[in-house]
Amino acid sequence: MCVGSALRLVDEHVGWTILIAVILVFALAALSLRARRAEVQAMARVSAERAAAKESGSDKAQLQFPNIDTSQCIGCATCVRACPEEGVLDILHGQAVVVHGARCVGHGLCAEACPVGAIAVTLGDVKTRRDLPAITESFEVKGQPGLFLAGEVTGYALVRTAIAHGVAVASEVARRLDRVVLVPAPVRRREMAHARTNGGLDLEPAPTPRAEDSSEPLDLLIVGAGPAGIACSLGAKQHGLRFAMVEQEELGGTVAKYPRRKLVMTQPVELPLYGELPETSYQKEDLMAIWEGIVRDFELPLYTGEEFLGLEHDDDDGVFTVRTSAASYRARNVCLALGRRGTPRKLGVPGEELPKVAYSLLDAQSYTGRKIVVVGGGDSAIEAAMGLAEQPGNDVVLSYRKHAFFRIKARNEKRLAQAAARQELRVVYNSEVIAIDEASVELEVKSDAGKKRMRLANDEVFVFAGGIPPFELLEKAGVSFDPNARDHVAPITEQGTGIMRGLVVGLVLTALSLGWTLLYSDYYNAEPAERPHSALHDWLRPASTLGLAFGIGATVLIVSNLLYLLRRARIGQRLAGSLRLWLSVHMVTGVLAMIMALLHAGLAPKSTSGGHAFLCLVVLVVTGAIGRYFYSYLPKAANGRELAIDELRARMAALAGEWDAQANGFGQHVRDTIQVLVARSHWRHSFWRRLASLFTDQVTLRRTLEQLRIEGRAQGIPDSQLVRIFHLARRTHRAAQATSHLEDLRGLLASWRYFHRWLALLMVLLVVVHVLTAVRYGRIG
Numbered sequence: 001m002c003v004g005s006a007l008r009l010v011d012e013h014v015g016w017t018i019l020i021a022v023i024l025v026f027a028l029a030a031l032s033l034r035a036r037r038a039e040v041q042a043m044a045r046v047s048a049e050r051a052a053a054k055e056s057g058s059d060k061a062q063l064q065f066p067n068i069d070t071s072q073c074i075g076c077a078t079c080v081r082a083c084p085e086e087g088v089l090d091i092l093h094g095q096a097v098v099v100h101g102a103r104c105v106g107h108g109l110c111a112e113a114c115p116v117g118a119i120a121v122t123l124g125d126v127k128t129r130r131d132l133p134a135i136t137e138s139f140e141v142k143g144q145p146g147l148f149l150a151g152e153v154t155g156y157a158l159v160r161t162a163i164a165h166g167v168a169v170a171s172e173v174a175r176r177l178d179r180v181v182l183v184p185a186p187v188r189r190r191e192m193a194h195a196r197t198n199g200g201l202d203l204e205p206a207p208t209p210r211a212e213d214s215s216e217p218l219d220l221l222i223v224g225a226g227p228a229g230i231a232c233s234l235g236a237k238q239h240g241l242r243f244a245m246v247e248q249e250e251l252g253g254t255v256a257k258y259p260r261r262k263l264v265m266t267q268p269v270e271l272p273l274y275g276e277l278p279e280t281s282y283q284k285e286d287l288m289a290i291w292e293g294i295v296r297d298f299e300l301p302l303y304t305g306e307e308f309l310g311l312e313h314d315d316d317d318g319v320f321t322v323r324t325s326a327a328s329y330r331a332r333n334v335c336l337a338l339g340r341r342g343t344p345r346k347l348g349v350p351g352e353e354l355p356k357v358a359y360s361l362l363d364a365q366s367y368t369g370r371k372i373v374v375v376g377g378g379d380s381a382i383e384a385a386m387g388l389a390e391q392p393g394n395d396v397v398l399s400y401r402k403h404a405f406f407r408i409k410a411r412n413e414k415r416l417a418q419a420a421a422r423q424e425l426r427v428v429y430n431s432e433v434i435a436i437d438e439a440s441v442e443l444e445v446k447s448d449a450g451k452k453r454m455r456l457a458n459d460e461v462f463v464f465a466g467g468i469p470p471f472e473l474l475e476k477a478g479v480s481f482d483p484n485a486r487d488h489v490a491p492i493t494e495q496g497t498g499i500m501r502g503l504v505v506g507l508v509l510t511a512l513s514l515g516w517t518l519l520y521s522d523y524y525n526a527e528p529a530e531r532p533h534s535a536l537h538d539w540l541r542p543a544s545t546l547g548l549a550f551g552i553g554a555t556v557l558i559v560s561n562l563l564y565l566l567r568r569a570r571i572g573q574r575l576a577g578s579l580r581l582w583l584s585v586h587m588v589t590g591v592l593a594m595i596m597a598l599l600h601a602g603l604a605p606k607s608t609s610g611g612h613a614f615l616c617l618v619v620l621v622v623t624g625a626i627g628r629y630f631y632s633y634l635p636k637a638a639n640g641r642e643l644a645i646d647e648l649r650a651r652m653a654a655l656a657g658e659w660d661a662q663a664n665g666f667g668q669h670v671r672d673t674i675q676v677l678v679a680r681s682h683w684r685h686s687f688w689r690r691l692a693s694l695f696t697d698q699v700t701l702r703r704t705l706e707q708l709r710i711e712g713r714a715q716g717i718p719d720s721q722l723v724r725i726f727h728l729a730r731r732t733h734r735a736a737q738a739t740s741h742l743e744d745l746r747g748l749l750a751s752w753r754y755f756h757r758w759l760a761l762l763m764v765l766l767v768v769v770h771v772l773t774a775v776r777y778g779r780i781g
Helices: 003-012 014-056 078-082 109-113 159-176 189-196 227-238 253-257 284-297 379-389 410-421 471-476 499-519 545-568 579-600 609-633 645-661 665-680 687-714 719-777
Strands: 064-068 089-092 095-098 119-123 147-149 220-223 243-247 263-265 269-271 275-277 281-283 302-304 308-314 319-324 328-331 334-336 371-375 395-399 425-428 431-436 440-447 450-457 460-463
Touching: 014 089, 064 095, 078 089, 078 109, 109 119, 147 159, 159 220, 159 227, 159 269, 159 334, 220 227, 220 319, 220 328, 227 243, 227 253, 227 269, 227 284, 227 334, 243 328, 253 284, 281 284, 308 471, 371 379, 371 450, 379 395, 379 410, 379 425, 379 460, 395 431, 410 425, 499 579, 545 579, 545 719, 579 609, 609 719, 665 687, 665 719, 687 719
Parallel strands: 147 334, 220 243, 220 334, 243 302, 371 395, 371 460, 395 425
Antiparallel strands: 064 119, 089 095, 263 281, 269 275, 308 319, 319 328, 431 440, 440 450
């Protein structure tokens, strides 16, 4: 059917078309307003949470920290969903932000889940910290060949990380001794059960005798029987090493001291010989039972009740002599998996030596009808207080020396708030224990009005003030905690917007399409009325086989492009391929769909639904690239992290110091002029005015600096000094503009993403109308 006939049929239904269009416009407007309100409410919630985190101090990380490259972040929230510690990450202004950095324990799942590699879990600022050992990538102590550290003593607290450390140390020792894996496949539980009834597992070597009974040194001595020590022992067994494991208390290390039924996060991990621990969390008792079964079934040589006293290294034969409270061991390699808790930290107050004062809680159910004070502000203190408060008849008071808890898990924070609201326990902030006697505890409570004392009737005191790490013992063993001795950690640098690859692909595809049009330039350059007379018309017109192929290809590419949104959502997690790959496909299919749609229209889109859809597609491709550029315009730190307002002000203070070095009247004149420019730049709430300000402010700055350059030369100021002054002026202008209008800039980016999203919906609707029209009325010629 020709174009004229189709248009006549469309005109017959123009009333219905207008009515449907009006309904769609109002529906889209309502949906748009509702979505925008929900988005603004979410941003307000996250912004308030960040402010609260900063006030309480929970925004700063203890050790590990998720660094976000905001020039790469696409705001998909995959990292937020992947993080098992609630509240560490959230989405603000369309990008991921760190909210409660102190809750990050280094799972690294956010980095693994990020589709564009915009997150890296790294160490925070550790340049001056003296509680981290100097070790190599293989966990060997620097300057002490054969001495290794594993687990919590390295500064990493996760059970999964400790297991990985232990396995890595055993593998490294086996590699140096040129040992092979004797049992490459894990021995499953079924085989272990069979072995228990048939005289044990057939694994060599046999259990190692006590080292002092043998003149031959051990291949490896493991000090500590926590997760790292057990994993290291299994690895040593798997590689056929002669080894032993000593522990000053009992199997399990720190985990053994946890309260009953406490959940221990492990994440699925693989243990040598044993196989997988598939659950993401275990109760303490279940995990301890697994470890006890491992020691028994694999006949690991474990000696408990032996406190580590120190070691010496013989430079002649390269053998370590390790001294414990019960024996001495000679070993070619030593792995210290001691943990960091050490001895409990005491309060140093009168009465602390009384029997009612304890530094751990194994079973809350043993305490009923008691008046109890719990001291501390960490997860251990809060879990103990809530566990005791749940027991009948207990009166529990939780004393904490600060004004708020800021390094606790989100679930503990919620449970504590609920328990306090139900008056199951009392929390006394800004309080410190100053004395303990047989029947009471005396607290000193600080407030704006000053200090006052509070005496509480008391039967039991539990102190959770942390532990004194065994750093002195480790230093005597040759472990250095000097920051200068640690490897320099290269800072994370911003990776850029990621637009370049898309632009290169777009350039190649555009060049190919240009070659196609040049090849058939006689047809494409002809007027639309003349084309039907061309010999190429039957082949290149929109309704031809090739033209329809271009149209169908463009439609398929648009659908493929939109599938990225499905893949990014939870419901699309089963789709094959990584999100990084899907993002690349999203960019390429957008450009290719635009080119194929243009070829489908014969390079002459008409004022129809199809032509309007093509126009929307062009705008989407362009705005997609520009939007990514806008995201990179936010002020960043060296690692790509978006700067907070206080950091911007700190930059301004530093720049002020540089201006002071320009001790002349002209430098002050330039500085005052820049301040006037920034003061005039009052950004409006209108999207288009915010957009225009990005460019007009730069033009105004260039004109002003050029005028100032003329003035400076007229005053006889050397060009070299003018270059320094104007470089400083540009930096000051950018920092001052970002400081004054940071939220305006974020609002611009949010508006841009909002516009891009709804323009895509309009394009889809127009494509649907175009396809339905073509199907309903046949081929359009």
